[in-house]
Amino acid sequence: MKLKDILACVDGKLVCGESHLEDEVTRGFASDLMSDVLTILEDDIILITGLSNNQAIRTAEMSDISNILLVRNKKPSQSMIDMANELNISLSYTAYSLFKASALLYQQGLKPVY
Amino acid sequence: MHQEYLVPAQDFSVAGVASSNLKRLLKQLNIPPQTIKRIIVAVFEAEVNVIAHSYGGRILCDFEEDAIQVQVIDTGPGIPDLDLAMTEGWSTATEEVRELGYGAGMGLPNIQKSCDKLSIYTKEGDHTHLTMLFNLKEEV
Numbered sequence: 001m002k003l004k005d006i007l008a009c010v011d012g013k014l015v016c017g018e019s020h021l022e023d024e025v026t027r028g029f030a031s032d033l034m035s036d037v038l039t040i041l042e043d044d045i046i047l048i049t050g051l052s053n054n055q056a057i058r059t060a061e062m063s064d065i066s067n068i069l070l071v072r073n074k075k076p077s078q079s080m081i082d083m084a085n086e087l088n089i090s091l092s093y094t095a096y097s098l099f100k101a102s103a104l105l106y107q108q109g110l111k112p113v114y
Numbered sequence: 115m116h117q118e119y120l121v122p123a124q125d126f127s128v129a130g131v132a133s134s135n136l137k138r139l140l141k142q143l144n145i146p147p148q149t150i151k152r153i154i155v156a157v158f159e160a161e162v163n164v165i166a167h168s169y170g171g172r173i174l175c176d177f178e179e180d181a182i183q184v185q186v187i188d189t190g191p192g193i194p195d196l197d198l199a200m201t202e203g204w205s206t207a208t209e210e211v212r213e214l215g216y217g218a219g220m221g222l223p224n225i226q227k228s229c230d231k232l233s234i235y236t237k238e239g240d241h242t243h244l245t246m247l248f249n250l251k252e253e254v
Contacts, residue, residue, distance in 0.1 A: 035220035038155045039227075041148070051215040058130035059215070062137070062158045064151060 001025055001110050003067055009108050010094040010101045016081050017090025020067055027111045030102045034059040040113055050098055057083045071098045115177040121161050123170035126214055132173050133158040153248050156228035159221045160186040160244055166211045180251045186244040194238040
């Protein structure tokens with residue numbers, strides 16, 4: 001799925017990283033635990049998380065994750081936006097829960113990592 | 115080639131800065147992407163451990179033709195039970211650290227999985243010294 005299709009599916013709003021809208025995203029990984037995120041070796045994944053802080057961006061950087069979707073209407077802080085811009089990572093958010101966002105995306109064909 | 119990075123204690127605002135700088139350097143050295151990922155996951159976990167659990171420390175990187183050695187040396191207080199610390203899910207992280215998304219008890223297990231060789235010196239009341247080795251040859 002392209003990032004723009006993912007956002008349409010979860011009624012998400014892009015905060016920064018417009019150039020990523022055409023990114024082809026193969027898999028999704030949903031977690032609030034950054035050590036879990038660090039176990040992933042696959043590329044082209046989107047991180048779906050309720051963790052709205054700089055650590056989520058930093059962890060995405062370490063795991064080569066280019067797209068982050070925040071759930072439960074957690075809008076990113078300016079500090080997160082600045083960091084994401086600097087690291088060329090897209091940031092979006094949705095009002096849906098982690099469960100609902102993940103379920104809808106899975107239904108639309110986004111693959112799980114495990 | 116040798117490179118060092120300082121890691122302060124308890125300051126999560128800089129968590130990952132050392133790993134990020136190392137990642138940039140590894141890219142410049144044309145290390146294969148999957149190897150960079152392994153190295154950075156291990157070093158980032160170790161960096162977070164130093165910030166969360168120690169009085170601060172250093173990351174020392176030595177680059178050889180066929181391997182990269184990374185040492186993470188803190189200034190204490192040491193790990194009382196290393197076997198427990200190596201157990202997935204075991205963590206002594208504070209609530210504050212958990213709220214930041216860390217402290218899942220996956221740090222040392224992730225480090226072990228990511229590197230080709232890991233040796234750990236630690237002692238309660240002393241310091242902790244991780245030596246990680248990453249082979250380059252077979253992945254080039």
